Amino acid sequence: MFEQLKDQLSGRLLVPGEEAYNERRKVWNTAYDKYPAAIVVCQSAADVAAAVQFAKKANLEVTIRGGGHHVAGTAVSDGALMIDCSDMRKVTVDLERRIAIVEPGATLGDVDAETQKFGLATPTGTVTETGIAGLALCGGTGYLRGKYGLTSDNIRSARMVTADGEEIQVSEREHPDLYWAIRGGGGNFGVVTSFEFNLYPLGPEVLSVDVMYDYKDAKQVLRNAQAFLRKAPDEVSFNMMTFQMPAAPGVPESLHHRRVIVIAGLYAGDKADGHDAVQPLRELAQPISDNTGVVRYTELQSRFDLAAPKNVAVAGTSLFIKEFNEEAIDALLALLEQPPRSSLLVQFWECHGQMNRVPSDATAFAVRDASFLLCFDVDYPMEEEKPCKDWIDSAYKTMLPYSTRQASYLNTVQADPQIIRDTYGDNYKKLAAIKQKYDPTNFFRHNHNIQPQG
CATH class of the missing domain: 3.30.43.10 (Uridine Diphospho-n-acetylenolpyruvylglucosamine Reductase, domain 2)
Structure with missing residues (x-):
């Protein structure tokens, strides 16, 4: 055949x-x-x-x-x-145009390794083995989001193969409707065979935030982080993670099986100016440890690769949160009192600055008014699949009332039709019309699918 x-x-x-x-x-x-x-x-x-x-x-x-x-x-x-496309991993830096030309099989680590040779970076994510294509087409929320926006915001142009097998160039001038759609609309419209991403001066060393707090102080940490976010400069972006420490080599015995909250972030500016800017993140409560300091950007980018281990089954979901008020914090902490497994990872990615300054209809990515993205992930043995998935579903339903228009981050959720519609909001109708134009038979359907309008 x-x-x-x-x-x-x-x-x-x-x-x-x-x-x-x-x-x-x-x-x-x-x-x-x-x-x-x-x-x-x-x-x-x-x-x-x-x-x-x-x-x-x-x-x-x-x-x-x-x-x-x-x-x-x-x-x-x-x-x-x-x-x-995973063998198509070439990354080329065009210094004159200050762009990276990136093939669709490249990982975030591939992009960082090449661009950092020139002291440049583009916003990506926080796990180096993630593919750049999937990340960029549905958003991309890394440590540069406050200063430079999402990965999708920084797509200058793309080469694509359409549902008819035609190779086309997509940019502000060429197929502008498709250019709008691929910046957040996922793989619904064709196969991207090459991206051009904006690049910015950064590195090779950066000021990294790395603070660990005791989970017992979770309410105080969340309150103070929310307060800091209201006045945080664009240069500061940070993630919070809560999980149970493993009893593993290299982990102090005092931390074995202990639940902690880790703050990880970056100051995307002059390192000398950054210490005062990030100081509040080091004082959200009494730290267990504080390793904030200057590191190589590539080291920061790979620091949490172990949070996405290989060869495991994973269930996950997410919601954008308008504000972590007292009611939302209490609901979340009550939920976490009965985790499905010790491997549960809960992340809070703050949302501010440039990523929220883009109008919600300027690209397909519509969620521009949240203060946090809340993500739940748990890996499990297959015999525990049902209780783990049930817990994830319960977590989604519990936090839904505190969400921003019931919107999720599509890079972290199952392909659910209602979640997809809720997330795109008012942009869904326009996306469906573009889908009808470029893929009327829904040939590209194995994705967070947008049904052709018709």
């Missing part, structure tokens, strides 16, 4: 039973153990176009793999043709 396609490729075609097929079909979230009909290991945009054209003629569904790192496992599906 696939011989005709194989002859058109510069990359490889893998079918069940062939060497490397089993490894290539795997995605980060092992809860999704799927078997595609075949895998096209792409080396070029021409390979992507050939795969799309073949699948269309053969009436095959397709999935698109960049980093394969999404909690929803949308990169793989039984019986579909996986278009695997």
Whole structure:
């Protein structure tokens, strides 16, 4: 069946039973153990176009793999043709235009490694093995969001393969409707084969915030963090995480199995000016430890890679929170009194500055008025799948009344139609019309899907 396609490729075609097929079909979230009909290991945009054209003629569904790192496992599906772009990892810096030209299989670590050679960076995320494509197409909330906005806000242009297998350029001038849609609208409109991202002077060393508090002080920490956020400068972006410390080598015995809150952040400006700006984050309560100081930007970016371990099943969800008032804090802390497993990770990513200054209808990413993004993740053995997923669903419902328009961060949730509509809000209708124009048959449907308007 696939011989005709194989002859058109510069990359490889893998079918069940062939060497490397089993490894290539795997995605980060092992809860999704799927078997595609075949895998096209792409080396070029021409390979992507050939795969799309073949699948269309053969009436095959397709999935698109960049980093394969999404909690929803949308990169793989039984019986579909996986278009695997993970070998397309080249990153090129254009100093004259101050942009990074990035292929869709590149990880955040790939992007940082190349751009930091020139003392430049673009906003990405906080786990280096995440794929840049999926992250950017649905937002991208890293340590530069206060100063420079989301990853999606910094897409200068893109090369894409459409549902017709056509290769096109997308920018403010070329297909401007599609340019609007891909900045937050996910993989609904085609396969991006190359991005251009804005770059900014940063690094190689930065002032990093790294403070640990005792979980017993959680209410005080959350209150004070909310108060700080109201006057935080754009240069400061920070995440808070609460989890149970492992009894592992290198962890002091006094911290074994202890619940803590970690504040991790960055001052995106002159390091000499940053200490006063970040000082309030070091005084939210009495710290257990404080390792705030100057580090390499690439070190900061990789610091929490262990929070997204490989070869585990994961359930997760998220909600944007308007404000952590007393009622919201009490509801959250009551919820956390009965965690589903010790591996539960709860994150609070503050939202302020440039990421909130963009009008909600300027790009497809619509959530521009939250103060925090609340994320829940738990990894589990498969025999505990149901109670863990049930707990995640319960956490979502418990915190829903305190959310910003019931909106979630689509990079951290399952592909649920109602969540998708709620998140896009008033932008959904425009996205559906653009979907109708570029993909009327919903060929690209294995994603946070937007139904064509029709």
